[in-house]
Amino acid sequence: MAERMQIPLSYGDARSVNADLSRQEGRELALIYPGLRYTCERPLLRSIAEVFERQGCDVLRLQFRYADDHRFLDAEDDAQFTEIFSDGQDILAHALTLGAYQRFWMIGKSLGTLSMAGALAAHRQVLPDVRGIWLTPGLLKTPLAETLATLSLSSIMVLGTEDPCNLPELLAPYEVRSDIDLHLVEGMDHGFQHLDGLQAEAAAIAELADLVTNWVASQG
Template identity: 35%
Template sequence: MPGLLYHCDKPLFQALAQEFRQQGMGLLQCDFDYADDPDFMNAPKMNQLDQIYRDGKSIGDLVQRLGDFDEMFLVGKSLGAMAMAAALDSGNFDQARAIWVTPGLQNSTLGDQIIAHPGRSLVLMGDLDPSCLPETLAPLREAVQVRVAVIEGADHAFAASDLFSEEDLTQAAMQALANWMPLRPHG
C-alpha cells in the first residue's frame, strides 16, 4: 500500500514486486490517489485518517474474499502503513508478514499497532526520517516479532540525496528484506 506521493511505480515498490514474483508469489497491488483529490487534501486530518482506515479495511476485506494463502506479505509505506494496519485489523491476518516502510511513528498509535500484530514484521526506516528516533524505535526493537532495519541516507520519501542514489537506497532496503526472510535463489 503506497504512500501519499510514493506510488507502486517507485523503485522500492518495483523491486519488492519483482522479488515477490521471482519467489513465485502472486501479487495484488493497490494505489491511492489521495494527493490528486482536493477534497481529501483539504479535509481535516481526522477525516483523512478515517478515509485511510476505511480504505485499508476495504483492502483487507477484499484480500479475505480472495481465499486462503500459504504465505502472505503486506507492504505499506507511510500513510499506506496506516491503511495496512487497518487491513491487518480487518480479518484473520495473524500469520501475515508485514513490511512497514517509513511508518509515521510520531504522534500516532502506529508503533503500538506494529507491535500488536502477531505475525513477523520488518520496519524499514531511513536514518533521515523524522520518525527515526531512539524513543520511537526502542519499543519496536524490543518486540520479538519485529525487526527494525535503518537504511543509511534514506529520508521519509526514500529519495536520492547527494550521497545515495535511489538505487542505493532500494538495494539497501532489499538487503534488509533478504536478511529478514529467507529468499529462494532466482532461476
C-alpha cells in the same frame, strides 16, 4: 499481464481504488499499500514487488488517489486517519476473495502503513498466515504506533536515518520487540531519497531488496 480491478470502498459515497494483480503460483499474496505520492512504480516499491514475484507470489499493487482528492486533503487529521484505516480494511477483505492463499505478505509505505495497520486491526484473526513490511512507517502524529502496540506478527520495519520519524522515543518500542526487525538505512529520507543522490539511492534500495529476500527466505 496484470489483471486490473476496482476495489469498492465503504467510506463515503461511490468510492473505489484501482489495483493491478500479477498472478504467479497462487499460493501466497503480496499486498502493496503505497504512499500518498510514492506509487508502486517508484524504485523502492518496484524493487520490493520484484522480490516477491521472484518468490512466486501473486502481487496486488494498489493505486491510491488520496493525493488528487481535495475532499480528503482538506479534511481534519482524524477524519483522514479514519478513512485510511477503513479503506485498508476494505482492500484486505477484497484480497481475501482473490484466491485460496496460504500466506499473506503485507507491505506498506508511509501512508500505506496506516492503511495496512487498519486492515490488520480488523482482519488479523481471519488471516491464516501473515507477515509485514513497514517501510518508512508514519509514526509521527498518527495512530499507527497505538495500533502496532496491539498487533503481533513477524515483520521488518525500515526507516532512513534522515526520516523525521527516526527519533529515539518513537523507535524504542520496536528495538525490544521480538516480532519486529528494525533497520535504519543511512542517508535516506522519508521519501526514500538519498542525501548523496541517485546512485547512492539505487545502491541502498538494492541492499534493502537483498535484506528482504533473505528475510522472506528465513520465514520458511
